[in-house]
Amino acid sequence: MPTMNMIQALNSALDVKLNDDPNVLIFGEDVGYFGGVFRVTEGLQKKYGATRCFDAPIAEGGIVAAAIGMGAYGLRPVVEIQFADYIYPAYDQLVSEAARLRYRSAGDFTAPLTVRSPYGGGIFGGQTHSQSVEALFTHVAGLKTVIPSTPYDAKGLLIAAIEDDDPVIFLEPKRIYNGPFDGHHERPVQPWSKHPASEVPEGRYTVPLGQAAVVREGADVTVLAYGTMVHVALASAAEAGVDAEVIDLRTLIPLDIETVQASVKKTGRCVIVHEATRTSGFGAELSALVQEHCFFHLEAPIERVTGWDTPYPHAFEWDYFPGPARVIAALRRVMEG
Amino acid sequence: MPTMNMIQALNSALDVKLNDDPNVLIFGEDVGYFGGVFRVTEGLQKKYGATRCFDAPIAEGGIVAAAIGMGAYGLRPVVEIQFADYIYPAYDQLVSEAARLRYRSAGDFTAPLTVRSPYGGGIFGGQTHSQSVEALFTHVAGLKTVIPSTPYDAKGLLIAAIEDDDPVIFLEPKRIYNGPFDGHHERPVQPWSKHPASEVPEGRYTVPLGQAAVVREGADVTVLAYGTMVHVALASAAEAGVDAEVIDLRTLIPLDIETVQASVKKTGRCVIVHEATRTSGFGAELSALVQEHCFFHLEAPIERVTGWDTPYPHAFEWDYFPGPARVIAALRRVMEG
Amino acid sequence: MVDTALKRGRNAVVLSLHIPEPEGRPGDPADFSKIKLPEPGEVRRPPIEVEPAEIRDLAFTLIRVLDREGRAVGPWDPRLPAETLRQGLRHMVLTRAYDDRMYRAQRQGKTSFYMKCTGEEAVAIAAAQALEFDDMCFPTYRQQGLLVARGYALVDMMHQVYSNARDPLKGRQLPIMYSSRQFGFFSISGNLGTQYGQAVGWAMASAYKGDSRIAAAWIGEGATAEGDFHNALTFASVYRAPVILNIVNNQYAISAFHGIAGGQRSTFASRGIGYGLPALRVDGNDYLAVYAATAWAAERARSNLGATVIELYTYRAEGHSTSDDPSRYRPQEERERWPLGDPINRLKQHLIAIGAWSEAQHKALEAECAEAVRAALKEAESVGTLGQSRPSAKEMFEDVYKEMPWHLRRQRQEAGV
Amino acid sequence: MVDTALKRGRNAVVLSLHIPEPEGRPGDPADFSKIKLPEPGEVRRPPIEVEPAEIRDLAFTLIRVLDREGRAVGPWDPRLPAETLRQGLRHMVLTRAYDDRMYRAQRQGKTSFYMKCTGEEAVAIAAAQALEFDDMCFPTYRQQGLLVARGYALVDMMHQVYSNARDPLKGRQLPIMYSSRQFGFFSISGNLGTQYGQAVGWAMASAYKGDSRIAAAWIGEGATAEGDFHNALTFASVYRAPVILNIVNNQYAISAFHGIAGGQRSTFASRGIGYGLPALRVDGNDYLAVYAATAWAAERARSNLGATVIELYTYRAEGHSTSDDPSRYRPQEERERWPLGDPINRLKQHLIAIGAWSEAQHKALEAECAEAVRAALKEAESVGTLGQSRPSAKEMFEDVYKEMPWHLRRQRQEAGV
Numbered sequence A, B: 001m002p003t004m005n006m007i008q009a010l011n012s013a014l015d016v017k018l019n020d021d022p023n024v025l026i027f028g029e030d031v032g033y034f035g036g037v038f039r040v041t042e043g044l045q046k047k048y049g050a051t052r053c054f055d056a057p058i059a060e061g062g063i064v065a066a067a068i069g070m071g072a073y074g075l076r077p078v079v080e081i082q083f084a085d086y087i088y089p090a091y092d093q094l095v096s097e098a099a100r101l102r103y104r105s106a107g108d109f110t111a112p113l114t115v116r117s118p119y120g121g122g123i124f125g126g127q128t129h130s131q132s133v134e135a136l137f138t139h140v141a142g143l144k145t146v147i148p149s150t151p152y153d154a155k156g157l158l159i160a161a162i163e164d165d166d167p168v169i170f171l172e173p174k175r176i177y178n179g180p181f182d183g184h185h186e187r188p189v190q191p192w193s194k195h196p197a198s199e200v201p202e203g204r205y206t207v208p209l210g211q212a213a214v215v216r217e218g219a220d221v222t223v224l225a226y227g228t229m230v231h232v233a234l235a236s237a238a239e240a241g242v243d244a245e246v247i248d249l250r251t252l253i254p255l256d257i258e259t260v261q262a263s264v265k266k267t268g269r270c271v272i273v274h275e276a277t278r279t280s281g282f283g284a285e286l287s288a289l290v291q292e293h294c295f296f297h298l299e300a301p302i303e304r305v306t307g308w309d310t311p312y313p314h315a316f317e318w319d320y321f322p323g324p325a326r327v328i329a330a331l332r333r334v335m336e337g
Numbered sequence C, D: 001m002v003d004t005a006l007k008r009g010r011n012a013v014v015l016s017l018h019i020p021e022p023e024g025r026p027g028d029p030a031d032f033s034k035i036k037l038p039e040p041g042e043v044r045r046p047p048i049e050v051e052p053a054e055i056r057d058l059a060f061t062l063i064r065v066l067d068r069e070g071r072a073v074g075p076w077d078p079r080l081p082a083e084t085l086r087q088g089l090r091h092m093v094l095t096r097a098y099d100d101r102m103y104r105a106q107r108q109g110k111t112s113f114y115m116k117c118t119g120e121e122a123v124a125i126a127a128a129q130a131l132e133f134d135d136m137c138f139p140t141y142r143q144q145g146l147l148v149a150r151g152y153a154l155v156d157m158m159h160q161v162y163s164n165a166r167d168p169l170k171g172r173q174l175p176i177m178y179s180s181r182q183f184g185f186f187s188i189s190g191n192l193g194t195q196y197g198q199a200v201g202w203a204m205a206s207a208y209k210g211d212s213r214i215a216a217a218w219i220g221e222g223a224t225a226e227g228d229f230h231n232a233l234t235f236a237s238v239y240r241a242p243v244i245l246n247i248v249n250n251q252y253a254i255s256a257f258h259g260i261a262g263g264q265r266s267t268f269a270s271r272g273i274g275y276g277l278p279a280l281r282v283d284g285n286d287y288l289a290v291y292a293a294t295a296w297a298a299e300r301a302r303s304n305l306g307a308t309v310i311e312l313y314t315y316r317a318e319g320h321s322t323s324d325d326p327s328r329y330r331p332q333e334e335r336e337r338w339p340l341g342d343p344i345n346r347l348k349q350h351l352i353a354i355g356a357w358s359e360a361q362h363k364a365l366e367a368e369c370a371e372a373v374r375a376a377l378k379e380a381e382s383v384g385t386l387g388q389s390r391p392s393a394k395e396m397f398e399d400v401y402k403e404m405p406w407h408l409r410r411q412r413q414e415a416g417v
């Protein structure tokens, strides 16, 4: 089986769908001839022609509006928002339109679009190339939100997202495009090729939306994470010497509540990790749900380890990023609690 | 002291500030000659002239962008977004610009604007005149979010918001513009004049941002609410015969954590009530915070009583609205828990 | 170190902020004297292959066909068979009767909200007739005429307005936010302007598939200020999308006169120029002119020549909606003074002028339409009005997603429905 | 029941989706033959009181002052004193030297990111000189020339680029996102286009206060597609805001050629027409033309005549940023073939032509600017480069709000800073 990094895996997913389904087309800023600023669409225009994969004007709202119209026609557009930090001009189209079209038309019109966007920090991108926007979408009924953490999942989830009949926000943790990242920024970068999940089949397969993965079984504490933070959580658990059960949520909405609840009921402790600002982040919803579903099993307060409630500051990248030191401290606190 | 409904109280706040401060000006759709679709700016253009209170093009993003530029110049613009459901086109300007300007310019430029917007349901407005958008702003560092529940608070909070040097999202529960609403839609509407908080001084006063109000003291359970739901919570507690402590948060960010925590530590139980969709609503943050601050005092799971995770459906207004029946049921559940 | 050149003397004028004002307010006389109207028949009709750059002037004039005597004059006369005209007249009369009745129903407390298109019927109905049935329309709430002209059942519209058990939208939408894929009528959003870019996307999809269907979108002059408008024009221009971008300039956006949207500084049609799109400015109360302009634009689109912007110059004869009272912000007799008259009267006059219609026939038509509305209303009300009848409350949780996720299933249980 | 009129025959053409393509890609020859250039001096200069409707043609031509021999010709010659021109030249040379050095610094790993304005220096510098010092500029990341021309210290720019302990923005912003109220340089946002409407708001505020200061904003041709662009033009038109709305058409938006923003269908200047705004299209590599157009627009604004749109036609001579490699998407020798040359060479040639400059002086100027950059760099690097030196990590939590709320105080404690 070929070894792929996350960019190659995403590219392969798009390739598979362009090949399989003439109703799939791709557009976004710089995605055509150039292949995207992160190279996710590289080679696709050449292979499938300009009408299948093309550049769009710098108008995220226009991009999503056009995709909704195409979806209503019957196509399956996949659009790229160059950085998640730039998704806000499309917010109205996503929230008021894509999310509600099926509902308000009683199923008569649908918007089966996939919105791909690189997100998250850790690349010295400053406050406008680092944001984690997932909670702004998890609050919106009608949208699905998906975040992969490995090449294998990235490809399988992206194919599932494109084939899904509902609009999907597909956030790609750009820090781990080229290799997993355990939060130890001071150490040399590891390539994906050393990670088992870089073995990615060439053809079509899916990783179903709405299913979490228990990426490490453990008895003492449940760690809920997604994207880059899955790797940070795994490394932190190992370093802390805590027998943590680490769950990669993979899909935030719809959430795999069963896996979450089974784990916390078993461990009685829960640490939630995300890079987004804390207040009203998705961790708040996870905390509320765990509390609601597992109250009588909890032996310690649920902890949230998150980005601070500030913009992502350029010079303080590693003070902002919820790295191993903070995750380990939280693991230790809940174990004492 | 004069008796005012919430519209009159808000109008009075604007009147006071237009009179006090030549740097205050108001604009928005239909707010000028006409006085706003809910009449909050009635008479102000006539009294202060067209440059102090004027109509704006239907471009919420343009309205907020202009207000940010005015704020950077040194003015204190107060803009109206006609319905909170229409704030999304301004989302980028609010999140990427107003919220971050002070931070990214190291205090050199600021955006002391106030964004007023009628919000919430209960008026048969269908899915695009009923939304509760607060959680989309509480997640954003740099914004303050304020929601009054009475005429007295509305005026005092609005003056405080205008005088505040940070951008404030000021959400006005339109269902209670003309009278408090306890959720019993089948009963006749009560006017504000029967409510003590309709006594509103003519001149300037403030209700400080960041301070909650304990609107009913109680020993058994803490109910956290804001806006319309404060009245529903009070009525529900009375009907349920539960000795609830009802807290009107008034400001969501910055939250008055001390009042919340003191109450829950006392009661050991907590019910959170809001009209917004549940998942990733502000109730999730409240639940997470209460859990974090009061874990060892909690005697029952924290309950959330909220709007469902669907758009606000026209014909099912009262099935959607988290009314007394649902609040009472939750109160009973936590008392049993 | 600062350049000395930067420190020159300054213009003495003190700046002041300009706030646009309309010609009149309540109590003032209605004043339309500033409106310059070319003569009917005066404006040339270029071939559809024309370069947009060669017809920029068409964005600043007004295409008119019907003259004061009801004659059709000039190159834009679509030369339609009398039967088509009579159908158009019927659709307009029926739409007006429907509007009047439903407005009354709202006043009677039978529903929460209603919006009329009175005075603007030609905008939707002539367009519907000039388009093919399967072209996709992306309307605002003021193009109910499209549904009427395409033969959608009045009673289904009423069911929607009443959110009753037969509401095709299952009680989920505000009254008048119709939707019908079968009738090529895209789901109306409460959010202004959003449909404009979606129409362009639909048209791009049609082109992508080598289809022959085109899209048509409508937007109010007030809503042109939204970013969606700009996005739509950009995408339509860049990808030469087969779409007709109609701007309905009915002079008002709720209480705001057109000047608040920029209407005192240029025409709305002229917005198209900067994108290299052909732009026509059309008498929106002239059924023949609307038909002809739509047909021209449709032929261009179908010939792979791309999008056309059409400003339909008209007048909102009544309030914005049932929540509005226009006497609070505009002169009373504006409606009567509107220089382009009423679209129904003008088409009627034309039909009479060409000998294809009579006052008696018109009376009969009005009676027939009133009766059609009455019959439909009876049927709709037999099902029920708002609150009396509604779809199953289960519907609240359906169609949020294709398949209901666990959290909605649980909430539905919690709701007990 | 469906109208028969709706069911006519259909045009036989099969629709197809048009995707704009540039004249050339890597490996192709650079081809600018489609660019039509009027002669220098050819375009008329109307009085500032002119009605916008009378000068629509100015949006489709190109205002040029410098001819091939370096002579200043025609009515737009601003007739500047030689000293001003020499200052302008110095600012441009200094800006280029600064850019080259900081680009290198990024390549040396001293910072994370850098963006040059090479080939576009006149756009910012001539404008800075034509404006008053206290007019407020709302730039993009490609108008660092404004700061240089206004005398902002290079070393402070470097501190920002290095996010070091002296960074005026306290380590919070990506390199080159400068901000200085004192120098009338509005905080640059990473989000394209957002500054455009803010500039209009600032200008409205100035007018509201009876001030005499005006605002000027810049946007890339690519970013004109954002809704903010449209909002800005609408508000500027409606309220006659004293603002200059510059569009820098440097042919590229990262890898996307201007056609993806609509540049093959009309000029970017012509976007102003639909809002009734006067719009000038200007040779952006001609220092004199940029100066003259800016001065004309500034005088209009200061005379309460409102906003002007200016398209500055130029060429992005280098990569988009340090993250970009233009050889992947455009012909190699485009830069050399760009028909409007280089702004520094052209102003230098002009100064020599009028006898106010020499090759020797120019060499000396280059050496002096290189030295100024070197000296500033030495000072900046003595403080430290990215990661070696930085402001106190406390700064991470300051200025989110004016006063730090409890949750940030607690997080600061948690962070241990």
Ligand SMILES: Cc1ncc(C[n+]2csc(CCOP(=O)(O)OP(=O)(O)O)c2C)c(N)n1
Binding pocket: B029, B058, B082, B086, B089, C140, C142, C190, C191, C192, C219, C220, C221, C222, C223, C224, C248, C250, C252, C253, C254, C316, C320
């Ligand atoms: C995004 C958004 N902003 C504001 C509103 C509130 N609103 C509803 S209709 C309307 C006026 C629209 O005027 P116009 O576009 O001219 O259309 P008309 O009503 O005249 O047909 C406004 C401001 C809305 N529905 N959506």
Ligand SMILES: Cc1ncc(C[n+]2csc(CCOP(=O)(O)OP(=O)(O)O)c2C)c(N)n1
Binding pocket: A029, A058, A082, A086, A089, D140, D142, D190, D191, D192, D219, D220, D221, D222, D223, D224, D248, D250, D252, D253, D254, D316, D320
């Ligand atoms: C809202 C938004 N979308 C996308 C981007 C990513 N981006 C940064 S620069 C750029 C190209 C801008 O091109 P143009 O406006 O022509 O300016 P230029 O770089 O040529 O000066 C893009 C797409 C962004 N910064 N903001």
Ligand SMILES: [Mg+2]
Binding pocket: C220, C221, C222, C248, C249, C250, C251, C252, C253, C254
């Ligand atoms: Mg209108």
Ligand SMILES: [Mg+2]
Binding pocket: D220, D221, D222, D248, D249, D250, D251, D252, D253, D254
């Ligand atoms: Mg550019």
